[in-house]
Amino acid sequence: VQLVESGGGMVQPGGSLRLSCAASGFTFSAYRMSWVRQAPGKGPEWVSIINTGGGSTAYADSVKGRFTISRDNAKNTLYLQMNSLKPEDTALYYCARVPAQTNYDRWYEYDYWGQGTQVTVSS
Numbered sequence: 001v002q003l004v005e006s007g008g009g010m011v012q013p014g015g016s017l018r019l020s021c022a023a024s025g026f027t028f029s030a031y032r033m034s035w036v037r038q039a040p041g042k043g044p045e046w047v048s049i050i051n052t053g054g055g056s057t058a059y060a061d062s063v064k065g066r067f068t069i070s071r072d073n074a075k076n077t078l079y080l081q082m083n084s085l086k087p088e089d090t091a092l093y094y095c096a097r098v099p100a101q102t103n104y105d106r107w108y109e110y111d112y113w114g115q116g117t118q119v120t121v122s123s
Contacts, residue, residue, distance in 0.1 A: 001025040001112045003095050008117030015085050015121070021078040021095030021114055029053075029073040032098040035080050036107045037091035037119075045091070046105045048080065049098065058104055063089075085121045092116040 007019040021033070035047040048059045048069040057069050068081040078095050096110035103109075 001097065003097065003112060003114035005093065005095050005114045005117035008093060008119045010120040010122065011085055012123050013086060013121055016081070016083045017085065017119060019080040019082065019093055019095075019117060019119075021080075023076045023078065023095075023097075026097070026112075028071075028076040031100075032104070033071060033078045034096050034098050034104075034107065034110060035069060035078075035093060036096055036110070036113075037089075037093045038116075039088075039091040044094075044107055046107045047093070049104045050078070060105075082119070085119075087121050090119060090121050092118055 002024045004022045011017055032049055032051050034049040036044050037047050038044045046060055047063055050057045050069045050071055054071045066084045070079045094116045095114045097112040099111050
């Protein structure tokens with residue numbers, strides 16, 4: 001199993017970024033997928049989750065209305081569109097695979113993680 005994030009960078013407040021997570025080594029379409037972030041000096045924070053087909057999503061209150069999770073099962077790729085970015089969104093963003101029996105926001109039970117991509121929001 002391999003998960004490789006990309007698309008991070010530095011952006012001004014109010015800007016946008018689109019993160020990608022390329023998955024390999026497993027049947028991507030059979031798993032829910034999630035984004036989790038970790039800000040400097042803080043613990044991990046669950047951000048969003050998407051079901052296997054992409055038709056059901058959930059978001060943390062801190063990003064609801066600004067972030068959109070999506071997936072392309074034909075390309076084995078997970079996305080996170082981030083709009084109206086704030087300085088408090090600065091973090092290392094990870095994509096993770098969600099085991100079938102795991103409640104959606106129990107990030108500590110996710111079984112595979114990428115290496116993360118850094119997002120910095122600063123003027």
